[in-house]
Amino acid sequence: MIVVFLGPPGCGKGTQAKRLESSRNWPQVSTGDMLRAAVQQGTRLGNEAKAYMDRGELVPDAVVIGLLEERISRPDCKAGLVLDGFPRTDVQARALDGELKRMGKSVDRAVYFEIPNRQLVERLSGRRTCSKCGTMYHVIGNPSKKNGFCDRCDGPLVQRDDDREEVIMNRLEVYSRQTAPLIQFYSDRGILHRVDATRNVSQVESAIQGIL
Numbered sequence: 001m002i003v004v005f006l007g008p009p010g011c012g013k014g015t016q017a018k019r020l021e022s023s024r025n026w027p028q029v030s031t032g033d034m035l036r037a038a039v040q041q042g043t044r045l046g047n048e049a050k051a052y053m054d055r056g057e058l059v060p061d062a063v064v065i066g067l068l069e070e071r072i073s074r075p076d077c078k079a080g081l082v083l084d085g086f087p088r089t090d091v092q093a094r095a096l097d098g099e100l101k102r103m104g105k106s107v108d109r110a111v112y113f114e115i116p117n118r119q120l121v122e123r124l125s126g127r128r129t130c131s132k133c134g135t136m137y138h139v140i141g142n143p144s145k146k147n148g149f150c151d152r153c154d155g156p157l158v159q160r161d162d163d164r165e166e167v168i169m170n171r172l173e174v175y176s177r178q179t180a181p182l183i184q185f186y187s188d189r190g191i192l193h194r195v196d197a198t199r200n201v202s203q204v205e206s207a208i209q210g211i212l
C-alpha cells in the first residue's frame with residue numbers, strides 16, 4: 001500500500017510515519033530527512049538544498065523528484081511505503097503519479113493531518129531531536145529524562161535550524177500557498193482521509209490504523 005501523509009510542518013507526519021514503519025514494516029520515505037542527510041554529508045545537492053531549507057522555502061521540484069524516484073525504486077518499498085513530506089507541490093504530485101504508473105502502482109490513501117497553526121508553532125519551537133539516533137522529543141510535551149541528552153542512546157539533543165520561530169512562520173506560509181492545494185487534489189480522487197492531529201500521538205495512530 002502506498003500512503004501519502006499530507007499536512008503542515010509540525011502536524012506529526014514524521015512521528016506517525018515512524019510508528020507505521022514499526023507496525024507495518026513500510027519504510028518512512030521522508031524527503032526532509034534525505035535532504036538533511038545530504039546537508040550533513042556536505043554533498044553538492046546538500047549544499048544547494050541548505051539555503052532553501054534554512055529560509056523555510058521548498059527545495060526545487062527537480063531536486064526532490066530525483067531523490068524520491070531513486071528511493072521508491074529500492075526493493076524495501078515493494079510491499080508498501082509511507083511518503084512523509086512528499087509531494088508538496090502540484091508538479092511533485094503529478095511526477096509521483098507518473099513514476100508509480102511506470103511501476104504499475106498508484107497512491108492508495110492520502111492522510112491529511114488537520115491542526116491549527118497556533119499548536120504547530122508550539123510543537124516545532126519545542127522539538128528536539130537526537131543527533132545520533134533521530135529520536136524525537138518535545139521540551140514540554142515529551143522531554144528527555146536526561147536534560148539535553150537522548151534517553152535511548154545518550155546522544156546530544158539538537159534543535160533543527162528551521163525550527164526557529166521566524167523560519168517556522170515562513171514554512172507555514174509556504175505550506176498554505178504551495179502544498180495545501182494538494183488536499184483538493186487527493187480529495188478529487190476520492191482517496192483523502194482527514195485525521196484530527198490535535199489529539200495525542202496514540203489517538204492519532206489509532207485513527208490512521210483505522211483508515212488503513
Ligand code: AP5
Pocket residue numbers: 007008009010011012013014015016030031032033035052053054056057058059060061064084085086087088092123124126127128136137138141142162171197198199200201202204
Ligand atoms: P520536513 O523535514 O519534511 O519538515 P516538515 O514537513 O516541515 O515537517 P516536520 O518534520 O517539521 O514536522 P512533522 O509533521 O513531521 O511533525 P513531527 O512528527 O516531527 O521538511 C523540511 C524542509 O525540507 C522543508 O521546509 C523544505 O525546505 C525541504 N523539503 C522537504 N521535502 C520537500 C519537498 N517534497 N519539496 C521541496 N522541499 C522539501 O512532530 C513535530 C513535534 O510535535 C515533535 O516535537 C513531536 O514530538 C511533536 N508531536 C508529534 N505528534 C504529536 C501529538 N499528536 N501531540 C503532541 N505532540 C506531538
